[in-house]
Amino acid sequence: MLDTFSANTIKHVSYNPHTGNAFKNVIKPQNFADASNEITSWDGYTATPLHRLENLAQKLKIQNIFYKDEGPRFGLGSFKALGGAYAAAKVLQREIKNKFNEKVTLSNLRTGKYASLTNTITLVSATDGNHGRSLAWGAQQFGAACKIYIHTEVSEERAKAMRSYGADVIRIDGDYDDSVRIAKTNAEANGWFIVSDTSWENYTQPPTNVMAGYGVMTNEIIQELPFPPSHVLLQGGVGGLAASVCAALRQKWGKDSPRVIIVEPDLANCLYTSAIKDAPTSVQITDETIMAGLSCGDPSPLAWDILREEASDFISIPDTLIAPAMKLLAKPIGNDPTIVAGESAVAGLAAIIAVAQDETLRKDLDINTSSQILLIGSEGATDKALYHKIISS
Ligand SMILES: Cc1ncc(COP(=O)(O)O)c(C=O)c1O
Structure with missing residues (x-):
């Protein structure tokens, strides 16, 4: 063996x-x-x-x-459960603070104090499965909308798991790196917030x-x-x-x-x-x-x-x-x-x-x-x- x-x-x-x-x-x-x-x-x-x-x-x-x-x-x-969900909370915290000038703690977010604000925010990412599952779960916990981009080869079972946490799962034609690029473009066009596990120039916080x-x-x-x-x-x-x-x-x-x-x-x-x-x-x-x-x-x-x-x-x-x-x-x-x-x-x-x-x-x-x-x-x-x-x- x-x-x-x-x-x-x-x-x-x-x-x-x-x-x-x-x-x-x-x-x-x-x-x-x-x-x-x-x-x-x-x-x-x-x-x-x-x-x-x-x-x-x-x-x-x-x-x-x-x-x-x-x-x-x-x-x-x-x-991955540890990463995407936590970064989602941090994005929501920063965003609510910036937009509404509110001092926000993560525990306030968790207990739904800002639900009327978080549900106006959309979090987005590309994934080959596990990061997206974590982000979808986190977005659901913290009351934000979530869009997940997956590539051709991501299995339907993995897509289903993300949908079960309320995410809108969009399958693109291409590989993982294409899905990252498309998620980025659509986020910029629509004012969504990218919560990515990979960094690029001027994108390091999440x-x-x-x-x-x-x-x-x-x-x-x-x-x-x-x-x-x-x-x-x-x-x-x-x-x-x-x-x-x-x-x-x-x-x-x-x-x-x-x-x-x-x-x-x-x-x-x-x-x-x-x-x-x-x-x-x-x-x-x-x-x-x-x-x-x-x-x-x-x-x-x-x-x-x-x-x-x-x-x-x-x-x-x-x-x-x-x-x-x-x-x-x-x-x-x-x-x-x-x-x-x-x-x-x-x-x-x-x-x-x-x-x-x-x-x-x-x-x-x-x-x-x-x-x-x-x-x-x-x-x-x-x-x-x-x-x-x-x-x-
Ligand atoms: C199960 C599993 N192991 C390892 C990795 C690799 O992590 P990273 O992309 O941060 O190198 C991933 C990434 O999605 C994963 O899902």
Whole structure:
């Protein structure tokens, strides 16, 4: 089973990180603290599990593998629940303050004090599923209208989930990056407010809030792990998840922070390509990867600002490793926990299995029998039909 993850299926580049303080300047400790205070006070907040895959680790001749399982997050199925909904609240707060000159607290927003104002505001975003679900949920909680742009390949089940939170879901002809462009154009034309998880020139506030929201997840990991892991593998779409996690780890553990390894699909490896070019670089998406949440051709410049100083390795993997990795969690080795993991959740797991079984890569990435590996299981079965199809294949 583990032979499927042979080293020659993956591509690895070493990167010499730049020096700098982006880890504390782009998302400030106060941004993380504010987001955490707000999100942990929401109804239904509970920390997600941090599993140990001890039997798998033993087979791979490493000390331990920690897997943060974001499937149960707020009943939305992914870590994204922490970002879009929080950024939505922050946009509404700023907007009501600017427009009506009112001092607004997030708890006033939550309890509906400004319902007659929030329901005049429309929030909008492009998504390949999970960010849109979070934004739609947040908009519903805070009483704003929501429009979500999705591309051709986003599954109908994912579109349905967003509609169930009251969003108007619009399917465009094109890929994720086209949907971002169309959402932007229509927002400008109609006076809607974009709540995006990716940044661009002069648009940094909501993506910073989104990344600050993800810090709730990293905080939970830090509270549960008494020591820094040696390595963290972070899957990349636009890079927001990876940038947020490594910034929060660096803020907590400084020089003792884990070695940061970024993992992406071959079909959308814009961060891997950015590392090779040593500058944020877009890639053309020709075929959609099965890792729907990672299907992004344009890196987020804000995320790249952090990753260029924190990441030392970039790995690109083929889609063929995803089903075996999901099955390995569904039918684990020995008494390792059974985990329901979606396609984008297992990128890091697939990569570490390939790396750990290859002597050259072990050396290059400094993996040995004392290694403590942290993985972010970023989603559960966010498309249940697809999950069951893959697991039973
Ligand atoms: C499940 C899942 N994992 C990882 C990612 C990657 O996050 P980012 O685009 O911030 O790099 C996404 C993005 O949508 C996702 O949905």
